[in-house]
Amino acid sequence: MRFTVSYRIRASDRAGAMARAEGIALEQTVEVPRAVVPPGYIEDEILGRVEELGQLADGIWQAQISYSPDTVGEEITQFFNVIFGNSSLQQGIRVTAIDPGAEMLRRFPGPGFGIKGLRQRVGRQKGAMIAPVLKPMGQSAAALAALAAGCIRGGADIIKEDHGLASQPAAPFEARVEAIAAAVAKANAETGCNAIYIPNLSGPADQIEARLRFLKAVGAGGVLIMPGLLGFGLVDRIARDRALDLPVMTHPAFLGPYVLAPDTGIDHAVLFGTMQRLAGADISVFPNLGGRFGFSAEECRAIARGCRSPGGPGRPMLPSPGGGMSLDRAGDMIRMYGEDLVCLLGGSLLADPANIHLAVAAMRQAVDAAGASPN
Template structure:
């Protein structure tokens, strides 16, 4: 902080990038808006002191570019994820030219969350992958019948894939209803593992109505699924936290970025890539965070991708670090550079490109390439 002052470890620190004039005024608006949403001068003095956020530092690079750091008493979150997200980005999300670029969380707050159940070391043990990157894919396209998807999954498991997930868009469509799809694919992967002695797992998408999600997670486990795919931008980060922390489910979870793009891609508004797809995914309990790799179908830069990677692995209280899964239009030729960029603690995800030609041959080639590194 200013003058080298150390952070008080029992507060939540949020750094906002503000593009405009008069940063002091916007800082005062934010600190009250994100807590009491009430005129500061009308609040009792103890609320002004204990509840309203405190402006810790304002630094300016020019007249219209400022970094504002505000700290919050963790009690304003109630120790719950939904209210934490509300404090982080609730009403300020309605302000123009404000973006969250920094977040520091105290251990007292982090201790309220379980985070990734497996994390990097736990997933390695579960999948029998001691040091190498994980081999991952998505079952596509929507419109395929459940039996067709199951045979694709069988081929991939026979090739030695670690993780075979539903495409995030697979829900409960008539061509492959959710329960039929999960039943057939889980069975196919189990049968393939019996042949190879492998440990491939299938992760069905919990892209379902909110009141069905927890029951579906239990059903998926009962049907033989070995992991889950959750879309917190659609079903909520707290749905991810609920399922990840449920000891009666206890399956690895992949977090998908669907519908989170508008939260992160603007240069002037939103929240940084790393905080959303790194810190928040991890806080909620994802073991793997999926995001678009540089050079794919989406406009993520190398800095964005490395920011996500850093926050997925850095010390965060006692929460396990998680795997990163760069994806989005990748092909076999990108494997060496992806491993070089992300290291071995990555789950390399190639989907549709595996179907260009013979699926079995491409799947075997991908496994060979990854294991060679």
């Protein structure tokens, strides 16, 4: 019944490591000194338990701590709060794995679509998907809509908005989303494609639900969420809504500090893989190897494994590395990540906006050729 979290802990000796592990177990649950934990149900069930403690290297230890589902209830945000709430404010503690257990998987079933559902939705049963990114901010709604239509003529599977498109004066949210959705529907009808448009959901808290309903009503095919800003609870809310019936793509903006310090925070695969799946994301965007953000090859591979592992929570979802994608890297990308992948195509496509269909078509050909070639 209990779920287990693995923490990598910095401590000089075993006694210090055990003291830190027991401190995490207290901090993440009862948040009172051990001597005043009430006996009975709270001590026996609610209090976190240090199940294992082992040494990884000099001064580095790994603890496995189990928690009762009763500490969570039915809220994904409380689930993550128990995993790494107050302890995230302490140095030398890093979450390295989450084993949700059967009960938490029942409460949080994960992606509503996953890889199989997304492939059915866009009509691409094999091969990597390609997703041009509409940008930059400052363009008009009409200009962004024209880019979207051109991308579909080139063979795009997903039209993704840049996470920086909010409700700026040049392209207010409603006008932008309606114009792009209409352009995507028209281009799909003309080409026989089934590309989906994924706008960036943004706005004041009291407008989020209305904007979500709006984008669905005008024909958006999914929704982009920044859980670092809007919260994992919103991802969970959308994924559970079968009437809404929208795939969720998550963007890593604002989450970087969780992974960048080597001995504090959350492992890359856990944050961009396991936690996104638990919240219900179908596509997880993360910085690609060779881009401007400095993730290593092994970190990127680990994220992809976290997204797609059959043993992970819920349906396997699609990893979506962003940055560093070009025609001459298509083969390397497919060899590194495989074909269950969403390739983001960014700023390099915008050199000639009027002929963006040619740039997308060239990338489509390169990705398909890389997938067809023997490894």
